[in-house]
Amino acid sequence: MKVRVKVKHLVLGLLSASLLYVLFLFAVPQLQRYLDRQAVLNGTFSDKETLFHTLEAAQPGKGRWELIKSAIIERGDDSIVQRYQVYVGPDYSSSAGENEGGVPELTGDEKRPYLEEYVEHGPVDGYLVRATRQLVLYYDGKLEPERAEKALVAAEHRMAGRPTDLRWKELQLDRAKLYASAGQPERGLKLLDELTGNLKDMESYDSFVNVKIADLRVRLLGQLGQIPQALEEVERRLSSQQDTHPQLQTGNSPVQIDQLQMLKSRLEQAVVKGQQGLAVVSGTIKRSDGKPLTGAGVFLRERGTASRSVQPEDPYQTVTDAEGRFTFSGVLPDSYQLQLGLRFEQIDGWTWPVPNHEWIDVKGAEKVNRDIILQPLMKLIAPVDQQVITGDYVRFEWEPVAGAAFYNLSGKVQLSDGTIGSVLAMNIGATQADILVEKLYNHPFGVSYKMAEQGQEPKPDPIPILGFANPENRFSWSVEAFDASGRLLTRSDGYRLQEKTMGKLPFFYLQQRKLTAADRLLLDGKFEEAMRAYGQALEIDASDLHALRMLVRLYEVEASRQRQGGIPEEALPYVKRLVELSPASHYVFMLLEDSLKKRQWADADHYHAWLAEVGETGSYSDSIYAIGLLRQGKLQEASRLLRTALEQDDSHRFVGVYLAVQLYLTESLPDALALADQFPERSFGQQRPVWSALLQALHEEDQASSGYMEELKAKLAWFFADDAAQMDAWSPPAGQGAIMTFLQELRKVR
Known part of the structure; x- marks a missing residue:
């Protein structure tokens, strides 16, 4: 009996081992394949080998298409806009984060066979459109337009069999764009005619593609030199859009109308100039x-x-x-x-x-x-790598750039979600600059606001207010190199992502002072309590520069929150005291603005002369002062100062005022038009007028009536004198609407 028990236990043990072995041979690999498949479907696979092994093991059918959708199409780029991590331009730059989750990035060559497979055999759905576009992008990058066209045609044919699904028409529009890029306008126009015919009765869909078709047709007609026909096309589509979709004119969806009107305006310019092409x-x-x-x-x-x-x-x-x-x-x-x-x-x-x-x-x-x-990128020497500075000045130093005649130095304050910075010193003739810490304390960063929750008012960020006076915050700096003509050669600020490009990092701390109780209140966002605390500090020590600075900045914050221009009246004694104790151009400019606002011309002359004497005038302060000269009737002097400012400021933000002065002085619209072309306004991020177009409208009215220039000069005189009552009360007669528009735009110049 005992022997039987032992044998039975032995047999059971052998059976258990065998089952475990079978489980190991069959169940575990099956489990691993399941886990790998789920990782691919969830987009969380950690290596390419797992991905490709899973894809190759998948049998044709729904399961395989789901894998290709998740691993390839959903992680692909449908347009070149999605392809890049960094966008840079003259006035705009942005960047996206690195690939998240550790999922490996696939190359175009690795994606191509799966995209081709989906385009040729995959389900006819929205993913087919995406797969086709991604494949076209790949072929474009390989300079294979014929294969791109072939992929589009194949997908169109597959989707055309489903008359209720109009997404295949999006691919047809993509193909027309391909012809435009390839310089094949006839083929593109023929395809657009077909597309327009198919959409004739699809009112809602036509609204979606109307502007795209019009814009593309204009480009294709322009390639053929048919500018008048292009204008007719836009006018026809604009009329159709306005008649068929009246809600677009009531503010519900004005984008299409605006785009078509902008297109029309530019084509009208081309027709007037007799252009034969684009x-x-x-x-x-x-x-x-x-x-x-x-x-x-x-x-x-x-x-x-x-x-x-x-x-x-x-x-x-x-x-x-x-x-x-x-x-x-x-x-x-x-x-x-x-x-x-x-x-x-x-x-x-x-x-x-x-x-x-x-x-x-x-x-x-x-x-x-x-x-x-x-x-x-330029290489920096000091201060770098979190250096702590406790002395009276900071020595900024960098390696020289071949051909550089001077350098501009900027400082930045670290925020919770980025940085904010501005220029510290300009026209530095050496590869180093010693900046007094007191000057850094005086340096303003303006008022910026934190991101707010939906429905809540944004709150001022206290960190830029305290600026360089925060011993607990980290600061950074950058430098730009220019040649003798003022052309930018290179800069230190940029992307350094590898050890060989990293170099020394431009971070440092200023720890000459400690935070006061008032500073702590400020950093906690308790602005009113901080103002009282700084005021109390001044009662104890009237020469407390830090308390003075902070009070002035907090008054600036309050003016910003109330949307008031200039410095509040109650802040003026503190500003004047600062100018006495630690003269800095920022505070002097505040007094200049206040004097101009109050028409205290002698004080304005004094403050502007002070800025000029220390070399701290700029295009903006000169332009503001020039407008003050206009108010006094000093047109010739204002004109000279405005011209100098325009030559210094590439944005030309005050060109409208300069044109008004020149019109008044010379009575020549053609001369003013030439100046508008020479100094086009470039105020970034603002919808500012095209001054040449406004002047052209004035010129056309002038040609149609007598005594027009006298009327124009009379109205410009109102603007020079800042006679708001006269300008507000005037209602232009027929033939003087362009004067009213010109005057309205002049009053917006700031």
């Missing part, structure tokens, strides 16, 4: 060592949209070829900025030294070339 803008992108940037995104941004992020529907976008070349054809008359889309590895250690407010002015059927050369 422009071509081209160039190359290379590094200074001669290496071309292949596969970089290039975006030609229109004046009205350049201040926002790049969108997939923006009309002018392309990718550089193997030689770094790019071309835009069918470019309408307008002012444009070039912006680049780059991967981190393309910009790592390099910078595009493009000046602010650099624009391309397209006026006719011209060929414009604009080459871009990336330069190595």
Whole structure:
């Protein structure tokens, strides 16, 4: 009996071992394959080997398509806008984070066979559209337009069998864009005719693609030199949009109307000038060592949209070829900025030294070339790597740049979600600069606001208010190099992502002082309590510079929150005291603005002369002072100062006032038009007028009536005298509407 028990236990043990062995041979691999499959479906796979093994093991059918959707299509780019991590331009830059979750990035070559498989055999659904677009992007990057066209045609044919699904028409529009890029306008126009016919009865869908079709047709007609026909096309579509969709005129969805009207306006300019075609803008992108940037995104941004992020529907976008070349054809008359889309590895250690407010002015059927050369980032010496500074000054030092005549130095304050900075010193002739800590304490960063929850008022950020006077905050700095003509050569600020490009990091601390109780209140966002505490500190010590500075800045915050211009009256004694104890241009400019506002002309002359004597005047302060001269009837003096300011400021934000003065003095609209073309306004992020267009309207009214210039000068005199009552009460008679519009725009200049 005992023996039987032992044998039984032995047999059971052998059976258990066998079962475990079978489980190990069959169940565990099955489990692993299941886990791998789920990881791919969830987009959490950790290595390419697992991904490709799972894809290859999947049998044809629904399960395989789900894997390709999750692993390939959903993680792909449907437009070149999604492809890049960094966007840089003259006035705009942004970056996206690295790939999250540790999921490996797939190359285009690795994705291609799966995209081709889905386009040829996958389900006819929205993913087919996405897969086709991603495949077209891949072929575009490989300079294989024939294969891109073939993929689009194949997908269109597969989807055309489903008449209720109009997404295949989006692919047809993509194919027309392909023909436009390839310089095949006849094929593109024929395809658009077919697309328009199919959408004739699809009212809601037509609303979606109406502007896209019109814009593309204009580009194609422009390539054929048929500008009047392009204008007729836009007018027809604009009329149709307004008649068929009246809600677009009531504010529900004004974007389409606005875009078509903008298109119409630019075409009208081309027709007036007798243009026989549209422009071509081209160039190359290379590094200074001669290496071309292949596969970089290039975006030609229109004046009205350049201040926002790049969108997939923006009309002018392309990718550089193997030689770094790019071309835009069918470019309408307008002012444009070039912006680049780059991967981190393309910009790592390099910078595009493009000046602010650099624009391309397209006026006719011209060929414009604009080459871009990336330069190595400058190397910094000190202060770097979290250096703590306790002395009376900071020595900023950097390595020299070949060909540099001078440098500009900027300082930055670290915020919770980024940095805020501004220029500390300009026109430095050496490769180092000693800045007194007291000057850094005086340096203003303005008023910025924290992100607020939906429905809540944004609150001022206290960190920039305290600025360099915060011993617990980390600061950074950067430098730019310029040649003798003022052309930007390179800069230190940029992307440093590898050890070989990292260099020394420009971070430092200023710890000459300790935070006061008032500072703590400020950093806690208790602004009223902080103001009282700083005021109490001044009662104890009337020469407390820090308390004075903070009080003035808190008054600035309050003025900003109340949307008041200038410094509040109760802050003036503190500003004047600061100027006495620690004269800085920022505080003197406050007094200059206040004097001009109160028409205290002698004081304004004094403060402006003080700024000029210490070399701290600039285009903005000179322009503000020039407007004060206008108020006094000193037109010639104001004109000279405004002209100098325009030559110093590439944004030309005060050009409207200068044009008004010149019109009054010379009585010549043609001369004013020439000046408007010479100094086009470039105020970034603001919808400012095209002054040449306003002057052209004045010129047309002048040609149609007698005594027009006398009427125009009389109204300009109201503006010079700041006679708001007269300007508000005036109702223009027939034939003087352009004067009213010009006057209204002049009053907005700030």
